[in-house]
Amino acid sequence: MDNGASSYRRFREDGDESGLEEIIRDYRDGLVFYLKSIVGNIHEAEELAEDTFVLLGTKKPRDKEIGSFKTWLYTIGRNIAINHIRRKKRTDTLPIDDLPTLVSEEKDLEKAYIREERKISVHKALKKLKTEYHEVIWLVYFEGMSIKETAAIMKKSVHNIETLVYRARKSLRSELEKEGFVYEEL
Numbered sequence: 001m002d003n004g005a006s007s008y009r010r011f012r013e014d015g016d017e018s019g020l021e022e023i024i025r026d027y028r029d030g031l032v033f034y035l036k037s038i039v040g041n042i043h044e045a046e047e048l049a050e051d052t053f054v055l056l057g058t059k060k061p062r063d064k065e066i067g068s069f070k071t072w073l074y075t076i077g078r079n080i081a082i083n084h085i086r087r088k089k090r091t092d093t094l095p096i097d098d099l100p101t102l103v104s105e106e107k108d109l110e111k112a113y114i115r116e117e118r119k120i121s122v123h124k125a126l127k128k129l130k131t132e133y134h135e136v137i138w139l140v141y142f143e144g145m146s147i148k149e150t151a152a153i154m155k156k157s158v159h160n161i162e163t164l165v166y167r168a169r170k171s172l173r174s175e176l177e178k179e180g181f182v183y184e185e186l
Contacts, residue, residue, distance in 0.1 A: 004069030012060050024053050027070065030143060031077050037138035038081045040127070048084055052077040071149040074139075078153055118181075125175035133168035140165055
């Protein structure tokens with residue numbers, strides 16, 4: 001059992017508020033970034049993550065302990081995000097937020113600029129992909145989840161996720177090459 005599950009069990013069964021605080025502290029940032037990959041807006045993603053934690057705190061759903069706690073939590077967040085999108089009937093995505101990089105030396109500044117440009121290129125190419133491709137790449141490569149965990153979150157079979165990852169990488173590579181960018185790690 002991972003720390004998230006034990007913290008949640010302490011909160012749910014023993015009423016220990018620090019358990020919920022630990023979960024929020026440990027999982028908030030990752031959940032926000034995952035939800036941003038779904039809704040395309042960091043502010044909405046923060047609100048949806050908050051809604052996810054509020055649901056844990058108020059309704060106290062039971063973790064069936066089929067997968068890891070993180071997988072279960074991200075599945076709840078994904079469902080909340082999908083419901084949000086359905087209600088809003090959103091069609092357009094917002095541009096990526098550029099985060100300023102503070103670097104003291106000129107060489108570091110140049111390296112950081114090139115690195116940021118690559119990240120922006122990858123994120124822009126990701127936004128051009130089908131939603132499923134974008135989501136599977138985000139979960140596997142940005143969140144570091146296993147194929148099995150990704151399958152549980154996306155409610156697909158492991159084989160379907162493996163195929164999706166292959167096709168998503170191929171599609172991403174194609175998008176990047178259209179822009180004249182060659183990303184060696186794909």
